[in-house]
Amino acid sequence: MKSLVDALAGPGWGVIDDFLPAETVARLRRTLYRRQKRGSFRDAAVGRAAGRARVKAIRGDRLCWLDPSRARGSEAVWFEQLSALRETLNRELYLGIRGWEGHYALYPPGARYGRHIDRFRDDDARVVSTVFYLNPRWRSEYGGQLRLYPDAADPVDIFPAPGRLVIFLSDSLPHEVITTQRDRLSLVGWFRRD
Numbered sequence: 611m612k613s614l615v616d617a618l619a620g621p622g623w624g625v626i627d628d629f630l631p632a633e634t635v636a637r638l639r640r641t642l643y644r645r646q647k648r649g650s651f652r653d654a655a656v657g658r659a660a661g662r663a664r665v666k667a668i669r670g671d672r673l674c675w676l677d678p679s680r681a682r683g684s685e686a687v688w689f690e691q692l693s694a695l696r697e698t699l700n701r702e703l704y705l706g707i708r709g710w711e712g713h714y715a716l717y718p719p720g721a722r723y724g725r726h727i728d729r730f731r732d733d734d735a736r737v738v739s740t741v742f743y744l745n746p747r748w749r750s751e752y753g754g755q756l757r758l759y760p761d762a763a764d765p766v767d768i769f770p771a772p773g774r775l776v777i778f779l780s781d782s783l784p785h786e787v788i789t790t791q792r793d794r795l796s797l798v799g800w801f802r803r804d
């Protein structure tokens with residue numbers, strides 16, 4: 611986790627593979643699919659003014675929010691690791707993170723998420739974005755890479771490999787999700803300072 615701290619303090623983003631054991635990743639994936647079958651996923655929203663068709667063209671994922679108070683099993687393991695990461699970030703970088711909010715995300719084939727930053731204009735509580743990938747395997751021809759646009763550097767592509775965690779500063783790093791050719795599964799969230 612120390613390497614993540616250095617990455618966040620330097621270029622403003624970092625990647626760590628095998629953040630959780632493969633077995634836990636598989637269990638989280640099964641939980642995601644179970645919730646999908648139960649109808650717990652909703653279309654993601656972009657602003658209020660944009661029409662539905664336009665939204666789909668910009669952002670095609672479907673999502674299901676996590677409830678930390680009801681986390682059991684693999685979700686509890688996720689929250690434990692997350693809180694270890696939060697403590698490290700607060701200790702080393704004085705980020706003052708207090709909580710985390712997040713959701714499962716499912717990008718069906720053809721879905722993308724156009725370039726954006728994660729902090730809302732009217733809500734500056736999001737400090738660090740976290741993206742954790744739950745796909746069973748990934749090949750580059752499936753597309754679906756996360757493309758980061760660091761300041762004064764070339765864009766960086768990160769493929770959604772199983773068990774990979776990406777973190778970046780929520781207020782300053784533009785990024786997008788390139789159109790995926792396969793179901794693309796993840797746990798997306800934000801460390802917040804409130």
Ligand SMILES: O=C(O)CCC(=O)C(=O)O
Nearest residue numbers: 728741756785787796798
């Ligand atoms: O899934 C990803 O790689 C990034 C998702 C994202 O940017 C978001 O949900 O805000």
Ligand SMILES: [Fe+2]
Nearest residue numbers: 726727728785
């Ligand atoms: Fe984002």
